[in-house]
Amino acid sequence: MERHFDQELGDLKKDLLKIAALAEEAIRRSVGALKNNDRLMAKHVIEEDARIDALELSIDEKCIDLIARHQPMARDLRFITSAMKINAELERIADLAVDISQRVFELADKPLLKPLEDIPKLTMVAQRMVRMAIDAFVKEDSVLALEVLKEDCEADALRNSIQDELVNDFMAKDGSAAPRAVPLLLIARHLERICDHATNIAEDVIYIIEAETVKHRRKVS
Amino acid sequence: MERHFDQELGDLKKDLLKIAALAEEAIRRSVGALKNNDRLMAKHVIEEDARIDALELSIDEKCIDLIARHQPMARDLRFITSAMKINAELERIADLAVDISQRVFELADKPLLKPLEDIPKLTMVAQRMVRMAIDAFVKEDSVLALEVLKEDCEADALRNSIQDELVNDFMAKDGSAAPRAVPLLLIARHLERICDHATNIAEDVIYIIEAETVKHRRKVS
DSSP states (O other): OHHHHHHHHHHHHHHHHHHHHHHHHHHHHHHHHHHTTOHHHHHHHHHHHHHHHHHHHHHHHHHHHHHHHHOOOHHHHHHHHHHHHHHHHHHHHHHHHHHHHHHHHHHTTSOOSSOOOHHHHHHHHHHHHHHHHHHHHHHTOHHHHHHHHHHHHHHHHHHHHHHHIIIIIIITTOGGGHHHHHHHHHHHHHHHHHHHHHHHHHHHHHHHHHSSOOHHHHHHO | OHHHHHHHHHHHHHHHHHHHHHHHHHHHHHHHHHHTTOHHHHHHHHHHHHHHHHHHHHHHHHHHHHHHHHOOOHHHHHHHHHHHHHHHHHHHHHHHHHHHHHHHHHHTTSOOSSOOOHHHHHHHHHHHHHHHHHHHHHHTOHHHHHHHHHHHHHHHHHHHHHHHIIIIIIITTOGGGHHHHHHHHHHHHHHHHHHHHHHHHHHHHHHHHHSSOOHHHHHHO
């Protein structure tokens, strides 16, 4: 029984790694679609989301089933309820990749305002944060999870700089830039929200390991 | 034992009603601060968020503790795990009220582009959806929960109409409007995301009641 339970927890980890990989791939592809003005790729990201949604549901069901059958206590229970939360975060990350892809359609008829620089940078930060957060979860590594929390400031700074440039250097000087600038501004916000979800995952990891909550303490301080 | 457990479930419902009331109040105040250019009120919403965060954590702990002590099965277990999700949604709704309040500071030195019309309308939709979703949860009323799902289209339409007007009727015609238009555009998006969270709550309610998942079926269709 005990070994069986451990094996099921191992399977749960594998499922979360799978949905994480799909979410990360969705981010990569959505920004790739933006860079290359590739509407087919954007459409692909939107269509693939149904698979990620289905996987989220199946993971959720497995978690409830695990609790019902094994009635785990303390740390194992905390692990499973946190897995449910991490699962939801990953599904939302994939939703944000869909949002980015939808912006690609809004931009597709219009020439880019300027070569993309900061958005690819912010994308790399977002992908790195998601990967680190999931690594921290799999390895139960709270030091790595704390690294994720630190990265969030960089993401905020990049998002603010992208937004300031689009508002003050483009739109304020030439109003006709607005229909091309607003989707980029929103993409920067979608990416920054992906970083926020990675931060939430990292906080869940720390919570599992330390059974104490850094979540809101950080916000209050 | 049985009655004690029922009483604890009742307390859990009360706690969720409390965090829902605080979240709804935060929405009302943040948009009030926008209407009246009231920075003190905006600051108040931002400061009060710490209380909502603390309540979210305490509800989460209670849920885990309930599962650990009573090892509930089937519907009760589903109710408690859904309560954890609804709790997280409400905390995020309050975070969005904080986001709206932050936009109030960005706008506070600048005259409004025009009298606010659609944003108060969207706010009313958002508040109604949150209230209905929580009512549906408390009364375990799946018909009411389905009503919430229907309202989401209205929220999307209002958000799109606000965004189109700001981009095409204001910014595109006069670039100098951008620093005043962009925060309003973001507020419309914050409000629409509040509606999305209310939708998520309604889906959780249907899930508890019908033990079947409308969540992604709706998205796929």
